[in-house]
Amino acid sequence: xxxxxxxxxxxxxxxxxxxxxxxxxxxxxxxxxxxxxxxxxxxxxxxxxxxxxxxxxxxxxxxxxxxxxxxxxxxxxxxxxxxxxxxxxxxxxxxxxxxxxxxxxxxxxxxxxxxxxxxxxxxxxxxxxxxxxxxxxxxxxxxxxxxxxxxxxxxxxxxxxxxxxxxxxxxxxxxxxxxxxxxxxxxxxxxxxxxxxxxxxxxxxxxxxxxxxxxxxxxxxxxxxxxxxxxxxxxxxxxxxxxxxxxxxxxxxxxxxxxxxxxxxxxxxxxxxxxxxxxxxxxxxxxxxxxxxxxxxxxxxxxxxxxxxxxxxxxxxxxxxxxxxxxxxxxxxxxxxxxxxxxxxxxxxxxxxxxxxxxxxxxxxxxxxxxxxxxxxxxxxxxxxxxxxxxxxxxxxxxxxxxxxxxxxxxxxxxxxxxxxxxxxxxxxxxxxxxxxxxxxxxxxxxxxxxxxxxxxxxxxxxxxxxxxxxxxxxxxxxxxxxxxxxxxxxxxxxxxxxxxxxxxxxxxxxxxxxxxxxxxxxxxxxxxxxxxxxx
Amino acid sequence: xxxxxxxxxxxxxxxxxxxxxxxxxxxxxxxxxxxxxxxxxxxxxxxxxxxxxxxxxxxxxxxxxxxxxxxxxxxxxxxxxxxxxxxxxxxxxxxxxxxxxxxxxxxxxxxxxxxxxxxxxxxxxxxxxxxxxxxxxxxxxxxxxxxxxxxxxxxxxxxxxxxxxxxxxxxxxxxxxxxxxxxxxxxxxxxxxxxxxxxxxxxxxxxxxxxxxxxxxxxxxxxx
Numbered sequence: 076x077x078x079x080x081x082x083x084x085x086x087x088x089x090x091x092x093x094x095x096x097x098x099x100x101x102x103x104x105x106x107x108x109x110x111x112x113x114x115x116x117x118x119x120x121x122x123x124x125x126x127x128x129x130x131x132x133x134x135x136x137x138x139x140x141x142x143x144x145x146x147x148x149x150x151x152x153x154x155x156x157x158x159x160x161x162x163x164x165x166x167x168x169x170x171x172x173x174x175x176x177x178x179x180x181x182x183x184x185x186x187x188x189x190x191x192x193x194x195x196x197x198x199x200x201x202x203x204x205x206x207x208x209x210x211x212x213x214x215x216x217x218x219x220x221x222x223x224x225x226x227x228x229x230x231x232x233x234x235x236x237x238x239x240x241x242x243x244x245x246x247x248x249x250x251x252x253x254x255x256x257x258x259x260x261x262x263x264x265x266x267x268x269x270x271x272x273x274x275x276x277x278x279x280x281x282x283x284x285x286x287x288x289x290x291x292x293x294x295x296x297x298x299x300x301x302x303x304x305x306x307x308x309x310x311x312x313x314x315x316x317x318x319x320x321x322x323x324x325x326x327x328x329x330x331x332x333x334x335x336x337x338x339x340x341x342x343x344x345x346x347x348x349x350x351x352x353x354x355x356x357x358x359x360x361x362x363x364x365x366x367x368x369x370x371x372x373x374x375x376x377x378x379x380x381x382x383x384x385x386x387x388x389x390x391x392x393x394x395x396x397x398x399x400x401x402x403x404x405x406x407x408x409x410x411x412x413x414x415x416x417x418x419x420x421x422x423x424x425x426x427x428x429x430x431x432x433x434x435x436x437x438x439x440x441x442x443x444x445x446x447x448x449x450x451x452x453x454x455x456x457x458x459x460x461x462x463x464x465x466x467x468x469x470x471x472x473x474x475x476x477x478x479x480x481x482x483x484x485x486x487x488x489x490x491x492x493x494x495x496x497x498x499x500x501x502x503x504x505x506x507x508x509x510x511x512x513x514x515x516x517x518x519x520x521x522x523x524x525x526x527x528x529x530x531x532x533x534x535x536x537x538x539x540x541x542x543x544x545x546x547x548x549x550x551x552x553x554x555x556x557x558x559x560x561x562x563x564x565x566x567x568x569x570x571x572x573x574x575x576x577x578x579x580x581x582x583x584x585x586x587x588x589x590x591x592x593x594x595x596x597x598x599x600x601x602x603x604x605x606x607x608x609x610x611x
Numbered sequence: 612x613x614x615x616x617x618x619x620x621x622x623x624x625x626x627x628x629x630x631x632x633x634x635x636x637x638x639x640x641x642x643x644x645x646x647x648x649x650x651x652x653x654x655x656x657x658x659x660x661x662x663x664x665x666x667x668x669x670x671x672x673x674x675x676x677x678x679x680x681x682x683x684x685x686x687x688x689x690x691x692x693x694x695x696x697x698x699x700x701x702x703x704x705x706x707x708x709x710x711x712x713x714x715x716x717x718x719x720x721x722x723x724x725x726x727x728x729x730x731x732x733x734x735x736x737x738x739x740x741x742x743x744x745x746x747x748x749x750x751x752x753x754x755x756x757x758x759x760x761x762x763x764x765x766x767x768x769x770x771x772x773x774x775x776x777x778x779x780x781x782x783x784x785x786x787x788x789x790x791x792x793x794x795x796x797x798x799x800x801x802x803x804x805x806x807x808x809x810x811x812x813x814x815x816x817x818x819x820x821x822x823x824x825x826x827x828x829x830x831x832x833x834x835x
Contacts, residue, residue, distance in 0.1 A: 108829045203649035203657060217800040220834065224812045232828030240817040248813060251800045261701060261784025263753060263791060270792030281833045291758060294654050298761065299787075302780055306698045314645065336645050369650040405632050405679055409652045484758055488733065489653060492677055603645070606638040 079495045080402070084503065087454045090427030091464050091501055098421060099469060103432040111439050118442035118449070120395055120506075121542075126362045127391060131591040132584065134386035134525070143359040144390060147378050149588060150599035152581045153318050159332050159341045161321060161576045166312070168194045169568040170561070171330060171346030173317045173376065176204025177293070177553035178533025178560070179352035180300040183309050185561025191568060193309055193561075196333055196344065198316040198371045198602060202301045205354055205368055205510075205534060206553055209293025210412035210485060211277065212285040213554070214547035215250035218274060221282040223247040230548055233279040233436045234512075234541020237389065241519030242539040246548065246555055253554040254286055262299045263288055275417040277546030278397075279436035285547045290412050290483040293550055315342075316375065316602050319581055320349060320383040320529070323574035328383060328529040330576065336602070345576065347568035348528045350560045351376040355511045355534040358604040361393055364508040365408025375600035376535040380515045382584045385523040388537035389513025394544055397422070397440035399507020401462035403493045408507045411486060413437075413546045415465055418482050419473040423464040423501065424452040430463075438543040441506040454503055462505040467497040512544055513537035521560045528571050532560040616682040633660055633675035633686055646690035653677045656762035656776075659689040659732070672730040672764035692763040695774040699781075706789040708747025715778050718745055720771040727765035727775055733758050737765045737775050744778050750790055752782035 078085050106114070116122055128145035130138050140148065170186045172179045175197030186193040195201065216226040226247040231238050254272075258264060265273040265287050274283045288295035304311060317331040321343070330345040353376030357368025366372070381387060398411040416422070416433040422440065424430050424447045431443040444463050447453050453461030470478050479487050479498050490497050514537035515523060521536075523529045533553045540548060588594075614629040620637055627636040634648060649657030658675035665683030675688060697714040704710050711718060718741050727737035736755055743752035756779025765775040803809065819827070 105833075108825070199645075199649060200655075200657060203655055208650045208652055208654045215797075217794070217797045219796065222812070223804065223809050224816055225831075227813065227816055228824075228828055228831060231824060232831075236821050236824055236828075244813055244817060248804060248809065251797055251804060255797055255801050258794070258797070259788055261787040263757070263783050263787035264794075266791055266794060268792070270794045271796060272794050276834070281831045283834055289757065291654070294760070295757075295783075298780060299784060302696075302784065303701070305696060306700065308698070367652065369652075369655070370644070370648050404630050405635075405677075406652070485654070488758070489677070493679075603643070605643075606635075607641050607643040608639050609641050 077499055079500060081457060083455055087425045088500060091423050091466055094427040095466065095469065098429045099472065103421065103429045105432045106435060106439065111435070114442045114446065115438055118445045119438055120362050121392060123362065131593045132587040133381055134384065135390065140390045141359070141361040141393065143361055144356065144374055144377070146595060146597060147374060147599040147601060148381055149593045150595050150597040152382065152585065153598055154332060154578055154581055155585055157341065159343065161343055161578070163343060164345045165342040166194060166344040168192045168344065168346045170348050170350065170564045171196065171344050172350045172352055173331060174352035174354060174533070175201035175311060176352065176354050176533060177206030177297055177300060177550065178557035180304050181554050181557030182350050182352055182532055182561035182564070184300065184303055184307065185558045186565040187307050187309050189562055189565035191565035194344070195304070195309060195311045196315050196317055197311065197313055198336060200313050201304065201311045202297050203369055203371060204297065205372060206293045206550065207297040208367065208369060208410065209550045210290040210410060211414035211417065212287035212292045212547045213254065213550035214277065214280070214284050214545070215254045215286060215551065216247065216282065216284050217251045217254065217272065218282065218284065221284055223250065225282055226250065226284065229279060229281050230545060231541065233545045234543050237541035239538040242517070245519060245559065246539055246552060249555045250551055253551060253558070256558070257296060257299070257554065260299050260303055262296055265289065275414065276434055277413055277417060278434045278440060279545045285417060287414065290414055290485045296550060317379060318600065319578065320379050321576045321578060322383060322580050323576055325574050326526065327571065327573065328526050329573050345573065347571040347573060348530065348564040350530045350532055350564050351380055351515065351535050352532045352557065353535045357508045361508055364395060364506065365399060366508040367396055367399055367408060367410035368508070371603065373601040373604060374511070375602060376531070377515060378600040380523065380529070380531065383529070383580050384525045385529060386516045386525065387513060388516035389542060390537070392512040392542040393508065394437055394510035394512050395441040395506035396509035397437055397444050397506055398465055398504040401460055401505035402456050402503040404458065405493060406489060409489065410507065410509065411465060411502065411504055412483065415467060415470070415483055415486060418478065419470045421466045421469060423466045425454045425463070426452055436543055436545065444504070444506055448505065456503065460505065462503040464501040465504050466501045468499060468501065471498050510534065510544055510549060512540050512542055520563055521556055522563070528567055530560045530564055532556040616680055618680050619685045621687055622685070627680055629680065631680055633678050633680055634658060636680045647675065647688040651676045654760060656760035659692065659762035659764050660686060661689065662686045672732060674732045674762060689763070689767065692767055694763055694766055694777060696777045701784060701788060706749055706785040710785070711744050711747065711778070714781065717771055717773050718778060721773065722771060724770060726768040726770070730764040730768040732762050732764055733760060735759060740779055741773065741775060744782055749782045750786050752779060753786035756782065
């Protein structure tokens with residue numbers, strides 16, 4: 076018998092197999108609004124009061140943030156001890172884009188198209204970003220039975236009615252154009268023979284509007300954008316972090332201090348407009364969760380922007396993707412795309428019960444997994460963790476033999492590396508830290524309210540998704556708001572007259588920390604997680 | 612006591628837990644990675660790595676984040692590889708065999724050694740997609756190369772100096788833009804939006820009070 080799992084897991088699989096035919100005959104019921112609320116309050120990690128701390132200084136003083144983020148906001152700038160000569164300008168540009176992911180790259184392409192002198196600075200390589208890892212797809216209401224208004228309703232409701240209307244409007248109204256733009260750059264979307272886009276549901280969508288490129292959707296978009304940035308000869312300074320924004324006496328942002336990650340040397344970039352496109356925070360491992368995020372997801376942009384005076388929004392709202400890998404340990408936390416459920420797999424507990432609809436919103440499904448595990452219906456994993464099954468063999472039964480290799484080849488490959496054939500056996504999952512729902516607050520045009528020439532795009536921005544993001548709205552957000560930021564930054568730089576560059580805001584922030592009695596021996600932004608184990 | 616294995620990072624011996632990947636084993640050994648580490652989940656190709664098992668002469672390639680350590684593994688990561696990407700204007704070029712000849716003429720120097728395919732960390736048939744490119748079969752080249760993560764292990768091993776990931780990328784962009792049929796429903800929706808067909812409707816929904824939005828959301832019909 077084919078048995079790629081330990082004995083207790085194989086025992087549970089027998090129960091999953093025993094109920095499969097009956098489960099496939101009925102779709103699990105959707106929860107009512109009240110049932111969802113009760114589930115979230117009891118089991119969602121955002122409701123764990125011990126995992127948050129009060130922010131002591133700055134625009135969001137008195138509000139709460141995850142402990143690890145609050146610690147970064149309360150930590151010391153590198154430039155309080157390291158001196159940088161701001162009169163020696165190494166890079167002088169119109170638009171400085173901090174971050175080389177989907178938002179940063181889209182932004183740079185549009186700024187370049189608008190004639191601006193634009194430069195990307197990025198901590199790792201261009202494309203080392205969460206965009207590259209997005210698997211399932213990108214939403215846009217472009218089918219006959221769908222409309223941007225329907226998309227608005229799904230996004231706004233799925234985010235618990237907390238999103239900012241002008242941001243949701245831009246997201247949904249510019250979605251079809253974003254898909255068209257990508258397609259015309261050469262992104263190969265899954266299409267039928269007549270050109271019709273192959274679209275599916277995501278959790279919380281009321282129409283099938285998930286466009287995909289197999290389960291390499293983000294990779295296909297990111298590698299195309301990266302190629303276009305290189306074709307346009309847009310300068311990309313890699314392995315270089317922005318460690319602090321520079322301002323002028325008029326309160327404008329005037330550039331950034333950069334740190335060469337390899338040599339430790341600083342340099343200075345002057346810019347008429349700056350776009351923070353630094354992405355998410357999964358590598359902060361809030362509440363000890365594993366993460367689906369890339370190595371550099373450490374909330375750097377939030378720290379830079381906050382110190383410069385820009386406010387955060389919904390910094391206490393975190394997305395745990397319901398289906399992260401929990402076994403085998405080598406892929407702990409890796410994303411198992413929601414598309415696995417879009418194409419038919421159910422969530423099934425240790426007893427073989429489909430305890431929830433597989434396409435509730437992510438916060439609801441994540442809470443459901445946690446409930447099953449906490450209430451004794453999870454499957455034990457060596458090492459002490461628990462998980463529930465994602466019944467992948469259903470996909471082949473529903474879609475026909477070969478569906479898994481055709482529609483979710485990355486997932487198939489990831490598990491086959493460890494001898495697990497998901498066509499034959501289900502896979503075990505548990506929530507993984509996936510997305511920062513909040514971020515720096517922006518206006519409908521993508522600017523921060525406080526600093527007239529500072530923009531934010533992508534995961535670093537807050538307010539687009541309210542308190543829960545739907546699948547496929549993040550790839551969409553990086554393109555829509557990235558492009559928008561590029562156009563707006565290029566237009567704005569024409570009216571910006573920079574004054575004298577200074578770092579007074581960094582000193583003032585440090586004074587505020589001292590006055591508030593906050594002392595940590597940490598330095599922020601984090602830049603890279605501390606994974607190296609040192610014996611001494 | 613967890614099972615340990617001996618591995619050699621750049622020739623230096625470390626004892627690490629057997630269940631780790633090469634990447635997490637390096638961190639266990641005390642390395643703070645800067646290069647050679649990106650998404651950590653097999654999508655970005657940053658962690659291209661070569662290794663050889665002690666006593667075995669075969670040189671293997673892998674992604675460090677997707678490969679478990681083994682006893683006697685001699686590991687060297689490839690922090691950067693000078694891939695030779697040619698630049699072009701996607702609006703100007705045409706989807707034909709001549710474009711491959713113009714931009715990547717070295718593909719015609721392929722000697723058929725198949726080292727690229729053997730080196731592929733994604734188990735793609737790399738030599739086959741280069742053959743498709745040579746023949747101007749761009750769609751087939753795009754399909755065969757689709758799962759490429761551009762780690763560059765193929766190019767490291769190629770005696771003809773081909774930058775395979777760049778050839779596949781060009782074929783995919785040409786296929787996506789020019790060869791795949793137009794999504795007419797998409798073109799139509801973009802036009803409708805530009806003509807303002809949804810302007811009033813979107814303004815209206817933006818103005819609705821939360822209670823009404825809750826009502827609408829909780830009772831919306833969901834496509835089967």
